[in-house]
Amino acid sequence: MPALELESVCKRFGALSAIDGVSFAVEPGERVALVGPNGAGKTTLFNLISGELPPDSGTVRLGGRDVTRHTPEKMAREGLGRTFQRNSLFMESTVYENVRLAVQARAGVSFQMLRPITAYSRLGEETERVLELVRLSGRAGVRASELSYGEQRQLELGIALATGPRVLLLDEPTAGMSAQETGEMVAMLKELPGEITLLIVEHDMDVVGALARRILVLNFGRLIADGPLEEVRRNEEVLAAYLGVGEEVRDA
Numbered sequence: 001m002p003a004l005e006l007e008s009v010c011k012r013f014g015a016l017s018a019i020d021g022v023s024f025a026v027e028p029g030e031r032v033a034l035v036g037p038n039g040a041g042k043t044t045l046f047n048l049i050s051g052e053l054p055p056d057s058g059t060v061r062l063g064g065r066d067v068t069r070h071t072p073e074k075m076a077r078e079g080l081g082r083t084f085q086r087n088s089l090f091m092e093s094t095v096y097e098n099v100r101l102a103v104q105a106r107a108g109v110s111f112q113m114l115r116p117i118t119a120y121s122r123l124g125e126e127t128e129r130v131l132e133l134v135r136l137s138g139r140a141g142v143r144a145s146e147l148s149y150g151e152q153r154q155l156e157l158g159i160a161l162a163t164g165p166r167v168l169l170l171d172e173p174t175a176g177m178s179a180q181e182t183g184e185m186v187a188m189l190k191e192l193p194g195e196i197t198l199l200i201v202e203h204d205m206d207v208v209g210a211l212a213r214r215i216l217v218l219n220f221g222r223l224i225a226d227g228p229l230e231e232v233r234r235n236e237e238v239l240a241a242y243l244g245v246g247e248e249v250r251d252a
């Protein structure tokens, strides 16, 4: 059963068809990149999957369950996590506190059955586990505002992971990063637990190639290609969509 499945999903903004009959399925543990020229509809599609926006028509399924029009909170409880391009950190809190708060938000539901003292140590353990995943254990006591830009993005990933997602949507995880920071983020994403399904919006084709074997290409709200990077790069429609917008796909 697919971890995530979209069937004929549509979203209009007035006269504009921002997402126009998009269908695809992602298997558990698969890592898929979502690419497309500016304005193609990538962010809108993420918003439709995560419950930020309701689709006009079509179905979204998570692990086989129909989750169409669920709120973002409900989607998170169903195992959908996401990162945003905008900053979502508590800047005056430490790295540890930021992750712990996110762990606690989930714990409110899933740790309810435990004795308080057990729940307390579980929270600590889970926070440490997430900090290790995003390689910030050594920075736990540092305020978020004092982190480098790359580290702030790592912390945002940690906050998304703290909700225990089975499917994680990553919105341009390396945007604005230096080459070194990008390398570190890619290495970190590659080492995430294999059972987490990743859907990644990314412009950098080196990053796409490093993280995903399968690429979905959106253009004017339609899925115009779905396949391995080598195959998608040769697709005429994909090349045409990218002409004048850059040579990313062709040069990758």
Ligand SMILES: Nc1ncnc2c1ncn2[C@@H]1O[C@H](COP(=O)(O)OP(=O)(O)OP(=O)(O)O)[C@@H](O)[C@H]1O
Binding pocket: 013, 016, 018, 036, 037, 038, 039, 040, 041, 042, 043, 044, 045
């Ligand atoms: N809330 C909204 N109201 C009206 N139009 C919108 C809204 N959100 C997005 N759009 C339009 O929908 C289209 C798709 O936008 P979207 O942001 O999803 O594209 P994108 O592929 O994420 O682009 P980028 O790579 O620039 O982030 C664009 O034409 C955009 O102007």
